[in-house]
Structure formats: structure tokens, C-alpha cells
Amino acid sequence: MCGIVGLFLKNRALEPRLGELFQPMLLEMTQRGPDSTGFAIYRDPVPAGSVKLVLQHPSPEFDWSHVAALLTDAFKADVDHRRVHTHCLLTLAAPEAAVRRYLGEHLPRVAIVSAGRHIEIYKEVGLPIEVAEAFDLKSMRGSHAIGHTRMATESAVTTAGSHPFSTGSDLCLVHNGSLSNHNRLRRKLQKAGAVFSSENDTEVAAQYFDVQMRQGASLEQALRNALADLDGFYTFTVGTSDGFAVLRDPIACKPAVMAETDDWVAMASEYRAIASLPGVEGARLWEPEPATVYVWEGAGATGTLSGSGPLAKAG
Amino acid sequence: MAPERVFDLSAHTMRELNQALHDMTGDAPQRVKVVNAQGDHALAVGIDAPLEVEIHGHVGYYCAGMNKHARVTVHGNAATGLAENIMSGVVRVKGNASQSAAATGRGGLVVIEGDASARCGISMKGVDIVVHGAVGHMSAFMAQKGRLVVCGDAGAALGDSIYEAELYVRGRIADLGADCEEKEMTPEHRAALAALLRDAAVDLDPGDFRRFGSARKLYHFNIDHADAY
Numbered sequence: 001m002c003g004i005v006g007l008f009l010k011n012r013a014l015e016p017r018l019g020e021l022f023q024p025m026l027l028e029m030t031q032r033g034p035d036s037t038g039f040a041i042y043r044d045p046v047p048a049g050s051v052k053l054v055l056q057h058p059s060p061e062f063d064w065s066h067v068a069a070l071l072t073d074a075f076k077a078d079v080d081h082r083r084v085h086t087h088c089l090l091t092l093a094a095p096e097a098a099v100r101r102y103l104g105e106h107l108p109r110v111a112i113v114s115a116g117r118h119i120e121i122y123k124e125v126g127l128p129i130e131v132a133e134a135f136d137l138k139s140m141r142g143s144h145a146i147g148h149t150r151m152a153t154e155s156a157v158t159t160a161g162s163h164p165f166s167t168g169s170d171l172c173l174v175h176n177g178s179l180s181n182h183n184r185l186r187r188k189l190q191k192a193g194a195v196f197s198s199e200n201d202t203e204v205a206a207q208y209f210d211v212q213m214r215q216g217a218s219l220e221q222a223l224r225n226a227l228a229d230l231d232g233f234y235t236f237t238v239g240t241s242d243g244f245a246v247l248r249d250p251i252a253c254k255p256a257v258m259a260e261t262d263d264w265v266a267m268a269s270e271y272r273a274i275a276s277l278p279g280v281e282g283a284r285l286w287e288p289e290p291a292t293v294y295v296w297e298g299a300g301a302t303g304t305l306s307g308s309g310p311l312a313k314a315g
Numbered sequence: 316m317a318p319e320r321v322f323d324l325s326a327h328t329m330r331e332l333n334q335a336l337h338d339m340t341g342d343a344p345q346r347v348k349v350v351n352a353q354g355d356h357a358l359a360v361g362i363d364a365p366l367e368v369e370i371h372g373h374v375g376y377y378c379a380g381m382n383k384h385a386r387v388t389v390h391g392n393a394a395t396g397l398a399e400n401i402m403s404g405v406v407r408v409k410g411n412a413s414q415s416a417a418a419t420g421r422g423g424l425v426v427i428e429g430d431a432s433a434r435c436g437i438s439m440k441g442v443d444i445v446v447h448g449a450v451g452h453m454s455a456f457m458a459q460k461g462r463l464v465v466c467g468d469a470g471a472a473l474g475d476s477i478y479e480a481e482l483y484v485r486g487r488i489a490d491l492g493a494d495c496e497e498k499e500m501t502p503e504h505r506a507a508l509a510a511l512l513r514d515a516a517v518d519l520d521p522g523d524f525r526r527f528g529s530a531r532k533l534y535h536f537n538i539d540h541a542d543a544y
Contacts, residue, residue, distance in 0.1 A: 147345075252433055272354030285373075
């Protein structure tokens with residue numbers, strides 16, 4: 001099953017209230033996914049040339065100041081870090097790729113949950129209410145957020161198997177559904193240089209988008225190419241530094257509903273997750289079409305869409 | 316008619332509402348108004364009495380499922396599986412309906428005043444469905460009996476693997492599914508459609524509709540195809 005939710009604020013005056021508006025959306029999806037919960041929140045961008053990381057380690061007592069000290073020494077840069085429940089939020093003035101490489105080589109048990117200039121991902125095993133409270137989601141400000149409540153089908157219930165999955169800078173993916181060709185696609189992507197951290201099918205899709213975009217595809221092109229290359233059921237929501245995108249497979253069994261007002265754009269697996277948003281009674285409500293890419297990006301955030309339509313033979 | 320009873324879903328649960336509706340037995344018509352629906356699932360499911368139920372707000376999955384005798388009206392949109400397996404009565408939605416509306420319905424009438432999405436009338440077994448707007452892909456998939464009337468456009472693979480239901484479409488059709496073909500619109504069909512449009516309170520000319528049904532090539536065994544099995 002699984003539940004997914006996304007909220008993009010068009011009215012910047014609402015940004016201090018993002019967490020407060022977003023938390024009820026996530027909690028409303030508890031029945032769809034009670035085993036793990038995660039969310040990506042986009043906020044407080046670091047300057048160009050710096051990187052913001054969210055890290056996670058299997059031991060809750062892990063000494064994050066040790067990581068900060070190693071990075072300070074390696075990159076000759078000031079490192080800010082703060083423990084956030086089982087995760088650590090860390091920023092430093094250094095190139096993202098070099099920091100990723102360093103962590104992979106020197107601290108292989110430290111998981112990079114997210115990396116970029118805007119994105120922060122927090123995810124854990126547990127009910128949405130437990131996870132939201134542990135990370136204090138309600139008090140978070142930001143421009144947009146994407147969340148997931150998981151009912152596992154394809155792989156184990158672990159922190160690493162929870163959504164959102166982030167493989168590229170400021171990019172993340174949540175998924176309702178299951179992919180049937182993920183094993184073969186994983187091997188292909190590994191040949192293209194992708195390094196996997198779980199057995200999860202959604203991680204394969206996240207890596208697929210990352211590889212596509214590193215090879216020059218736009219977000220919209222990558223999503224359209226996915227229609228040909230990914231086999232299975234999916235409603236995807238993809239977060240980017242300044243917006244989000246939604247794609248459903250051509251059969252469109254997995255639900256999705258979208259709503260838009262002058263102040264925000266929201267997507268959710270079910271309407272009840274949107275029902276708590278201010279002004280929803282006057283919102284434009286619709287069900288996203290199958291095999292159609294919906295993208296909201298940038299300050300104006302006017303929606304664009306393109307697609308081949310339901311049951312189209314993609315390729 | 317008995318006075319109207321009001322149910323506020325911000326103060327009562329879906330189970331309390333459904334229990335109350337099941338407790339309202341007898342042949343005398345009774346009226347119930349349900350307010351503050353916020354996408355809740357399984358509202359007004361399993362009614363077995365001639366109730367008039369008006370639901371205000373958007374409803375979640377399986378609203379008015381298995382309905383018998385009642386007239387249920389939703390003043391909002393409906394999610395997946397509206398009036399699933401309806402037996403009799405009328406279910407009307409003022410807004411749009413999501414996928415699989417009136418799935419497996421055996422009787423009664425389902426009216427959707429907006430659009431219906433994918434798989435509208437999937438495996439229908441006798442229900443009449445009237446959609447004022449468009450229907451999504453795979454509508455009337457494996458339909459066995461009953462009528463689906465689409466006043467707008469129909470999505471891809473309409474009537475795929477259809478048995479004996481009748482489909483009427485006024486707008487454009489993306490394409491027909493396997494074993495679905497256009498049929499002659501006889502005066503009898505036109506009269507029957509006119510009556511159905513009247514029941515659904517649709518003011519359109521039956522002459523603007525085309526009729527579709529089963530080519531009956533898929534479900535009869537054909538000895539010439541024996542090698543294919």
C-alpha cells in the first residue's frame with residue numbers, strides 16, 4: 001500500500017508554518033503505511049560551494065563530533081553539526097562530490113540520507129506520529145516537503161529501506177507501488193556506476209533518475225524515460241531544490257490526488273490528507289492522469305505537464 | 316416523510332454512521348443528512364432500506380458500496396470504488412468519481428455528474444451507469460450486463476473483453492478494447508436510452524450517442540483457434 005504526500009508553498013508568507021501544515025498530511029496516511037515514515041524538507045539553503053548533509057548511523061550513541069572533526073581536518077573547513085534524533089545535520093564549505101567520496105572511503109557505516117544545498121531528509125522505522133515527533137517535524141519551516149508512510153512489500157523494514165530515497169543533489173523520490181524489473185535494472189545501473197545502499201526497489205528508481213540526469217536529461221525527460229524503462233506499479237513524487245513532480249504509471253492503479261490554490265500545491269495518495277490544508281474548500285482538485293508528468297518548479301511555480309496518455313506503449 | 320436526521324462526521328465516526336443507517340429498517344422512507352465528510356472511507360456502505368442519504372463533502376473509498384433500495388447523493392467528489400457492487404437504488408455524485416466507480420454493480424443506477432476516471436463500470440453485472448462527463452481508460456472492462464452511458468469522451472480500451480453490457484458514448488473515444496465493437500442504434504435502443512437519460516436527469520438527445528457492445532469473438536470457443544490453446 002504506502003501513503004505519499006507533498007506540499008509546495010507558493011505563498012512564501014506560509015513558510016514558517018510548513019511543518020505545522022505538513023505533519024497532519026503525513027499522519028493522515030498512517031493506515032496506508034504504519035511500518036516506517038520519512039520526509040524531505042527543503043529549507044535554509046547553504047551558499048553555493050557549501051553542502052548540507054543529513055547522516056545516519058546504526059548506533060544511536062554514535063559520536064557525530066568525531067565525524068565533524070575528521071571532515072574539518074580533511075577539507076580545512078568549518079563544520080557545523082547538530083544531532084537530530086538518530087540523524088545528524090551537518091554543513092561545510094566543500095564540494096558535495098568530494099565529501100560523499102570521503103565519507104564513503106573513511107566512514108562506510110555512516111549513511112548519507114540526503115545531500116545538497118536545500119534538502120534535509122529524516123526517516124525512521126515506526127508510526128508516522130512517532131517519527132514526526134522524534135524529529136520535531138511540526139516546528140520545521142521551509143518551502144516544500146515530501147513525505148512517505150511505508151507498508152513494506154519488496155524488502156525489509158529498516159531505516160535504509162524507508163523513503164524518501166535521495167541519490168542526487170537536492171533530489172529525492174517517494175513511491176507508492178512496486179517495481180517488477182528492479183533486479184535487472186539495478187545490475188544495469190551498477191554497471192553505470194550507481195552504488196546501492198539497500199535491496200529496495202524504490203532505491204533503484206531513485207538511482208535511475210540520478211543516472212539519467214547525470215547523463216544530461218532534464219527532470220521531465222528522466223520521468224518520461226522512466227515510462228519505458230520501469231516496469232511495475234507506481235505513483236512517484238520527486239522533490240527538487242525548487243519544486244516537485246508527480247508521475248503515475250500507464251495503468252494507474254496506485255492512487256493520487258492533487259489540489260492547488262493561490263497559496264500552495266499539494267499531492268497525496270488520498271484526499272483526506274489534503275483536507276486539513278487552509279483554503280482547501282476553494283482549491284482546484286484533480287486526479288493526475290496516467291503516464292503524464294506534472295512538474296511544479298521555480299518561484300512562479302506554474303504547473304507544466306506532458307505525457308503520452310494512459311496505456312500508451314512507452315518507448 | 317420522516318423528519319431529517321443529521322449526522323456530523325466531525326463528531327461521529329464512519330462506523331457510528333453506518334450502524335445508524337443499518338438500524339433504520341422498515342419500508343417507510345427516511346431522510347439522513349451527513350455533514351463534514353472529509354474524504355472518509357466506506358461511508359453509507361451496506362444500506363438495506365429506502366433511505367434518502369445526502370452526504371456533504373468529499374468521500375473516500377467505497378462510498379455507498381453494496382447499496383440496496385437507498386438513494387445516496389454525494390455533494391462532492393468520490394474516491395476509488397464508488398457504489399461498488401450496488402444492488403439497487405440510486406447513487407449520485409455531484410462532483411467527479413475516481414477509479415472503479417460502480418465496479419461489479421448488479422442493479423440500480425449510478426449517476427456521476429462530473430467525470431469518472433479509469434475502470435468505470437469494471438465487471439459490471441447489471442447496474443446502469445450515467446456519467447455526465449468523461450470516463451478514463453479501461454472503462455466497462457469485462458462488463459457482463461447493464462448499461463454504461465458516457466455523455467463526454469471515453470478513454471483508451473473502452474469495453475475491453477466485454478461480455479453483454481451495452482455502452483453508449485456521445486463524445487470521442489480514444490480506442491475500443493479487445494472484442495468491443497460499434498453496434499447499430501435501433502429505435503428500441505434509442506427509446507431505452509431516452510428513458511435512462513430521463514432517470515438520470517440528463518437533458519441530451521439520444522440521437523447524439525453511439526452504441527457499443529461485444530463482438531462475441533473472445534468468449535465463444537472457436538474450433539478454428541483450437542491450436543492456439
